[in-house]
Amino acid sequence: MSWFKRSDKGILTPTESKREVPDGLWFKSPAGKIVHTRELKNNAYVVPDEDFHVRIGSEEYFEVLFDEGKYTELDPNMESADPLKFKDTKPYPKRIKESQEKSQLKDAVRTAYGKMNGIDITIACMDFxxxxGSMGSVVGEKIARAMDHSLQTKKPILMISRSGGARMMEAGLSLMQMAKTSAKIALLDAAKIPYISLLTDPTTGGVTASYAMLGDFNIAEPGALIGFAGPRVIRETIGKDLPKGFQSAEFVLEHGFLDFIVDRRNMKNRLSTLLRMLQN
Known part of the structure; x- marks a missing residue:
C-alpha cells in the first residue's frame, strides 16, 4: 500500500504553505514557446527565436521608444462624456467607467513627448x-492636440495605431474624428513637420481610413493585421475566398500601401535614423 500512500507525513507541504505562480510571470507564444516575462521585456516584447510580436500598450511602447523611458504626458485626464445618450444593454458612461477600472487608462489613446535617441519627438499611442482601441471623440481630440503640440514645437510626431475602428457608441461624433485628424495632418505637411504612422496588430476600420494611412511614411510591425473591414465581412460580401495572408502587413506592403516593415527590436534606431535623414 505504500506505493499508493505516503507513509512519511513530514514531507507533505501544508495547503496553507503552497504558493501559486504569479500571474504574468511566464508568456506562452502561439507556437507554444514559454518565455519569462523579464526576457520578453528585455527583447522589446518580441518572442526570441520566433520573432512573434506580442501585443503591447502605450506604456510599453513609451518604454521601448523614449530614452530611458522618460516622457511628459499630454492631456492625461481627458475622458469621454455621453453626448448622444447611447441606448444599449449597458449605459455608455458605465462601460467607460468599467473600462477605465479594468485597463487603468482614461481612454484608448495616450500622447506624450520626450526624446528618442536624442531627437525631440511627440508620440501618440493607442491602447487596444x-x-x-476604438476611436471616439477623446481619441480624436487627444491626437489632434498632440499634432498641435508638434506644430507649436516643430517636433516630428509618431502615431502608433491599434484599433478596431470607430466607436459605435459615439456614432457620427466618432466618424468626425477622421476628418479632424486628417485636417491636422495637412497642417503638419504644410509646415514640413514629419508625421510617421506605425500600424500594429490590428489596425482596422475608420482608423485605417484616416490618420493611420496618411503618414509621410507608413510603416508596420511584422504580421500585423491591417485593413478596413474584417476578412470575414469581405469574404461574405464578394463571395470569394481571399488570398493567403490577406490583410497581413506583408501583403499590404507587397501591394504598395506601406513603405516598410520594421521589427520592434529595431524600431527606435530605424525611426531615429529616418528622422535624422529628414532633418538633414
Missing amino acids: SFIG
Missing part, C-alpha cells in the same frame, strides 16, 4: 485594451 480600452474598448478595442
